Amino acid sequence: MSNKAINYEWFMLNSLIIKHLTFSISTAPLAVFRMLFGGVMFASVVRFILKGWVYELYVQPKFYFTYYGFQWVKPLGEAGMYILFGVVALSAFLMMIGLFYRVAAALFFLGFTYIELIDKSNYLNHYYFITVTSFLLMLLPAHRYFSLDVWRKPALQLDYIPRWMLLAVQAQLAFVYIFAGIAKLNYDGLFRAMPLRIWLPPHTHQPIIGPFMDEPWVAYLFSWFGAMYDLFIVFFLAKKQTRLMAYGFVVVFHLMTAWLFPIGMFPYIMILLTLVFFPADFHEKMIRFIRRITGGKQLVPLQVRSLKPSFSQNILLGLLVLHFAVQLVVPFRYLLYPGRLFWTEQGYRFSWRVMLMEKAGTVFFYVKDPASGRQGEVVNADFLTPNQEKMMATQPDMILQFAHFLAGHYRQQGIASPVITAESYVTLNGSGSRLFLDGTVDLAKQPESFAPKTWILPFIEHP
Amino acid sequence: MQIKLGISAVLLLAVAFLPSCEEKSKEPGKADFDRKALLTNIGANIILPAYQAFKASTDELNNAVGQFMANPSEAGLSNAQNKFKDAYKAYQAISLFEFGPAEQELIRASFNTFPASVSKINNNISAGTYDLNTASNLDAKGFPALDYLLFGTGSNAQAILTQYTTDANAAKRKKYLTDLSQEIKTKTDKVNNAWSASGGNYLNTFITAEGTDVGSSLGQLVNQLNFDYEIIKNPKVGIPLGIKTLGTAIPENVEAYYSGMSAELTRLQIGNIENVYLGRDKQGANGVGLDDYLIKLDAKRGEGSLHDAITSQFSVTKTKLSALADPLAQMIRTNPAPVNEAYNEVHKGVVLLKTDMPSALGVLITYQDNDGD
Numbered sequence: 001m002s003n004k005a006i007n008y009e010w011f012m013l014n015s016l017i018i019k020h021l022t023f024s025i026s027t028a029p030l031a032v033f034r035m036l037f038g039g040v041m042f043a044s045v046v047r048f049i050l051k052g053w054v055y056e057l058y059v060q061p062k063f064y065f066t067y068y069g070f071q072w073v074k075p076l077g078e079a080g081m082y083i084l085f086g087v088v089a090l091s092a093f094l095m096m097i098g099l100f101y102r103v104a105a106a107l108f109f110l111g112f113t114y115i116e117l118i119d120k121s122n123y124l125n126h127y128y129f130i131t132v133t134s135f136l137l138m139l140l141p142a143h144r145y146f147s148l149d150v151w152r153k154p155a156l157q158l159d160y161i162p163r164w165m166l167l168a169v170q171a172q173l174a175f176v177y178i179f180a181g182i183a184k185l186n187y188d189g190l191f192r193a194m195p196l197r198i199w200l201p202p203h204t205h206q207p208i209i210g211p212f213m214d215e216p217w218v219a220y221l222f223s224w225f226g227a228m229y230d231l232f233i234v235f236f237l238a239k240k241q242t243r244l245m246a247y248g249f250v251v252v253f254h255l256m257t258a259w260l261f262p263i264g265m266f267p268y269i270m271i272l273l274t275l276v277f278f279p280a281d282f283h284e285k286m287i288r289f290i291r292r293i294t295g296g297k298q299l300v301p302l303q304v305r306s307l308k309p310s311f312s313q314n315i316l317l318g319l320l321v322l323h324f325a326v327q328l329v330v331p332f333r334y335l336l337y338p339g340r341l342f343w344t345e346q347g348y349r350f351s352w353r354v355m356l357m358e359k360a361g362t363v364f365f366y367v368k369d370p371a372s373g374r375q376g377e378v379v380n381a382d383f384l385t386p387n388q389e390k391m392m393a394t395q396p397d398m399i400l401q402f403a404h405f406l407a408g409h410y411r412q413q414g415i416a417s418p419v420i421t422a423e424s425y426v427t428l429n430g431s432g433s434r435l436f437l438d439g440t441v442d443l444a445k446q447p448e449s450f451a452p453k454t455w456i457l458p459f460i461e462h463p
Numbered sequence: 464m465q466i467k468l469g470i471s472a473v474l475l476l477a478v479a480f481l482p483s484c485e486e487k488s489k490e491p492g493k494a495d496f497d498r499k500a501l502l503t504n505i506g507a508n509i510i511l512p513a514y515q516a517f518k519a520s521t522d523e524l525n526n527a528v529g530q531f532m533a534n535p536s537e538a539g540l541s542n543a544q545n546k547f548k549d550a551y552k553a554y555q556a557i558s559l560f561e562f563g564p565a566e567q568e569l570i571r572a573s574f575n576t577f578p579a580s581v582s583k584i585n586n587n588i589s590a591g592t593y594d595l596n597t598a599s600n601l602d603a604k605g606f607p608a609l610d611y612l613l614f615g616t617g618s619n620a621q622a623i624l625t626q627y628t629t630d631a632n633a634a635k636r637k638k639y640l641t642d643l644s645q646e647i648k649t650k651t652d653k654v655n656n657a658w659s660a661s662g663g664n665y666l667n668t669f670i671t672a673e674g675t676d677v678g679s680s681l682g683q684l685v686n687q688l689n690f691d692y693e694i695i696k697n698p699k700v701g702i703p704l705g706i707k708t709l710g711t712a713i714p715e716n717v718e719a720y721y722s723g724m725s726a727e728l729t730r731l732q733i734g735n736i737e738n739v740y741l742g743r744d745k746q747g748a749n750g751v752g753l754d755d756y757l758i759k760l761d762a763k764r765g766e767g768s769l770h771d772a773i774t775s776q777f778s779v780t781k782t783k784l785s786a787l788a789d790p791l792a793q794m795i796r797t798n799p800a801p802v803n804e805a806y807n808e809v810h811k812g813v814v815l816l817k818t819d820m821p822s823a824l825g826v827l828i829t830y831q832d833n834d835g836d
Contacts, residue, residue: 201760202681202825205498205673214496360822362814369709376709379697393818425814432764433818 021167024160024306026280027145028287031098033169034142035290036272037133038096041108044265045089054085056385057122063383063405064119065391065398068448073117087111095137098147105138120398121391125354126266129176133273136172136323139316140165141307146287160306162313168320169276174234175324179331179352181230186356188342189227193219194429195358196226203260226355229253237277250274261355337452342428343459345395346452361393361426361436365403367410368419378406394426396437396453403443420444434460496759497751502670502680504742504750511658511666512745513556513735518655520550521648528644532637535627537620544613548722550647551606555731559691559739562683563665564657568650572601577698578716579607581615588632588639595646604643607718612640615721684739685753685826689817692736696809699729703795704802712799714792723790730784733809737777740816753820762823764815769823773815780808 048054058081066073076084088111094104113131116122143149144158188194193216200222201214212218229249236246254267275282290296307313334347341348342357365378380389383405392398403420410418419442425433441455527546531539554574561571583603587593595604602608616636617623627633627640656662672680697706698718705712717725738744742752754770762769783805788794795802820826 198823198825201496202498202674204496358822358825360818362818364810367709372709374709374711377701377706379702379707381693382707425818427818427822430762430823432762432769433814433822434765 021164022162022309025163025166026284027141027158027161028280028283029276029278030140030142030161030166030169031145031147032283032286033273033276034098034101034137034147035096036275037137038092038094040265040269040272041092041130041134042089042096044269045085045092047265049082049085049089054081057387058115058118061119061385061388063388063402065121065388065401067117067120068397068450070117073114075118084111084115088115098143098149099152101143101147101149102138105134105142109134109138119388120349121385121388123349124266125176125180125352126263126269128350129352130269132327133169133172136168136320139319140168146290157305158307159304162307162309164317164320166276168324170234170238171324172327173274173276175327176352177230177234180354181227181232183331183351183353183356184223184227184230186342188429189223189356192429193223195355196222198358198430199261206259234277237274240279243277247274247278257355339452339456340459343426344453344456345397346456357429359394359426359428360390361424361433363393363399363422363424363436365406366421366423367406367415368421369410369415370417370419371415383409393424394436396456397448399424399437400443400446400448400453403446404448407444418444428459431459496756498673498681498756499670501742501751501753501756502673505684505739505752506666506669506680508744508748508750509739509742510557510560510669513553513560514651514655514658516745517550517553517557518651520546520553521651524550525644525648528640532627532641535624535637537624540613540620540624540627544722547606547609547613548724551610551719551722551724551728552731554606555728556735556745558694558732559687559735561687561690562680563669564654564663567657568654570650570654573650574605574647575607575718576601576605577607577718578720579603579605579611581611584608584611584639588635591635591638593639595642604646606647608643609640609647610719610721612636612643613722681824682826685821685824688736688739688753689813689821691732692809692812692816695729695732695736696806696813699725699732700802700806700809703792704799704806706806712795714795717791717795720790720792723792725791726784726787726789726794729787729791730781733777733781733784737781740773740777753824757820757823760823762819764819769815769819773812773820776808776812776815780805780812783808 055078058075059078061075064075075081088108091104091108091111094100095108109131112127112134116127116131141158141161144156147156150157184190196219197216200219203213204210206213233246233249233253236242237250239246251271254271257263258267331351331353334341334351337344337346339346342359363380365380366375367378368375380392380402384392384402392402399422403422406420407418410420421439421441422437422443423439424436426436427433435457438455438457443455446453446455524543524546527539527543531543557565558571558575565571580602583600587600587603593600593603613623616626625633627637630636658665660666669680672678674682698716701707703713703715703717718728719725740753742750742755744750754774757770757773758768764772783801786801787805791802
């Protein structure tokens with residue numbers, strides 16, 4: 001084949017892709033996604049407040065594990081935190097009804113992200129997903145169809161959007177599932193059925209399927225099914241022929257996880273948001289249904305409006321490409337670190353690694369005054385909440401942060417250069433606890449950075 | 464259709480894989496453990512009798528205090544002191560069970576926040592009015608405060624007696640002592656009643672909450688067992704030894720400082736923790752316990768079993784604790800080496816009980832409710 005022919009085919013493919021991406025589609029799926037997201041977020045934030053977690057997680061602690069580079073993010077005090085949660089809840093509600101949408105979505109994204117950045121003890125992939133999704137929603141014109149903004153300013157109405165705008169939201173969901181699936185393809189998961197081998201047997205008292213929960217084959221079945229589900233569900237949702245069946249799996253799968261594990265709102269969030277894979281007429285029907293029950297009037301637009309290509313759209317498109325490029329790379333950053341990922345957890349977060357390991361630990365800190373030779377132990381509970389202590393015990397970056405905090409604390413008490421060491425034991429997927437860190441290293445002198453932490457001991461299969 | 468094919472392919476693959484890797488790795492089979500039997504044994508044969516015994520001892524303490532107050536005499540004081548010692552010892556057998564009724568009554572904080580604040584106690588006495596329910600009064604009541612009032616207000620029985628007879632604040636002190644003793648009795652009655660079959664029958668609630676989540680009975684039991692164990696590690700032994708103060712001992716911070724029975728109480732408490740672990744009742748009958756669960760799960764630690772590691776650690780720790788002599792404060796001042804050795808063994812136990820055991824059992828170790836990932 002000549003170069004020309006290749007070039008021509010390349011050109012044809014390119015223009016086909018561009019045509020596909022820019023094809024005008026109904027705004028309804030994006031608008032419904034906005035409503036569902038806003039609604040379920042409103043419920044989640046209200047639930048969080050009612051459970052007393054604002055106080056427990058953001059007021060009560062004396063010390064917070066900030067993210068590297070975000071040390072300036074601080075809790076705002078009791079009144080401040082409740083106001084912030086109130087603002088986030090209100091903006092979720094405004095997103096749902098589509099009122100002052102851009103401001104509300106931006107406030108939600110910033111407020112929620114700020115809360116999440118306060119303390120990495122509270123990191124959950126679910127929360128990261130909410131941050132990322134609200135970032136996308138903030139950029140997309142999800143309020144220009146069936147919203148109070150359109151009711152206020154009918155000129156805003158937008159009946160059609162280029163397909164890539166909806167694809168962005170769908171792609172984000174696809175990233176979550178597929179990366180979660182890839183992460184599940186590990187030896188412990190597939191060939192030892194971990195951690196389900198530990199997590200399922202406690203459910204033997206449940207009705208009907210309970211008695212099977214301690215059968216090894218059930219743990220293997222769940223492990224393999226979970227991995228396959230995550231890897232392929234999006235493809236089945238995307239295809240018309242398999243969509244309904246796949247959605248049935250979505251509902252059953254997430255309800256099962258909600259029933260078996262303490263994972264809060266996440267299953268319900270996913271059950272609702274995966275509806276975005278359904279075709280436009282489904283969403284139109286949903287909108288008509290909501291109109292009927294709320295007594296809303298059908299606005300008959302004078303003319304059908306669609307989005308004309310523009311410079312700002314190109315910027316948005318560029319931003320999205322950048323966003324997904326980052327999303328694609330970040331989960332693989334762990335390859336830059338030596339050692340076993342589940343053990344060191346270097347490059348573990350922000351990668352959709354969910355339900356992958358049963359890990360627990362205990363860490364004792366020691367402080368020594370080199371000037372006088374005197375030494376003592378730290379009672380972690382004097383500074384940390386039980387939840388913080390538990391999360392820290394298995395995560396080296398948090399252990400280091402706490403060690404630095406202790407160094408500062410003892411400096412204030414008059415010890416010029418306190419030596420802080422940690423004796424730490426961790427058990428991973430039923431391995432039995434073994435030494436986690438080099439107990440001779442002065443953590444006060446170890447810098448916080450993204451560089452590999454050389455004081456993490458290697459995971460030894462049979463110590 | 465496609466999805467069906469996919470699923471059945473996965474199923475087939477999984478099933479095909481099973482027998483082969485099962486044989487190779489020699490992993491344990493079906494755990495098949497009856498958690499209800501465990502909870503029934505611990506609830507009916509350990510917790511319930513412990514509360515009954517504790518209630519009886521607090522009744523006697525309250526009566527003895529009443530008699531002593533009605534007619535302050537050296538014999539009355541000595542009787543009250545003895546009944547106090549009995550009740551404090553009986554308390555060690557219920558301190559672990561801080562969930563359900565006990566959690567509601569804040570038994571641990573109300574009964575055993577030590578060291579007691581002598582200045583708060585004396586301020587309350589001289590003020591004559593006080594609210595024992597406030598958080599700030601936690602270290603001015605309960606056993607540590609009684610310990611001070613009955614043993615620490617004078618250097619000998621004669622001197623203590625004068626505090627309740629001729630002292631300017633004698634009447635107020637009598638009232639305070641009576642109020643503290645009464646509070647212990649009232650709270651204990653409530654908890655005991657809540658557990659008993661004729662009362663709230665919490666035993667039944669305990670037995671039927673079978674899961675391993677934070678709110679389940681096993682979850683609470685394992686969490687509180689650890690909390691209780693760390694009371695031995697830190698407030699009872701470590702802090703008086705000076706672990707938090709760079710080695711500067713604080714002997715007067717021991718439990719039961721004035722009556723001088725700290726070591727004995729610590730031995731009783733670790734005995735109770737071991738009993739809960741083994742499912743062993745007061746008479747020594749060994750029923751279903753956490754140990755049986757770990758054995759069934761074939762939990763490992765190093766090359767051996769986790770159960771063996773825990774049992775031998777209990778045994779070493781108890782041996783070291785038996786070398787402690789009362790008054791412990793005195794021993795910390797003059798001969799701290801055996802106390803240090805005991806502390807080191809208690810310390811080792813934390814890892815096994817707090818990390819290995821809950822992880823093997825699938826119990827979340829947290830005293831807070833929270834969403835997971």
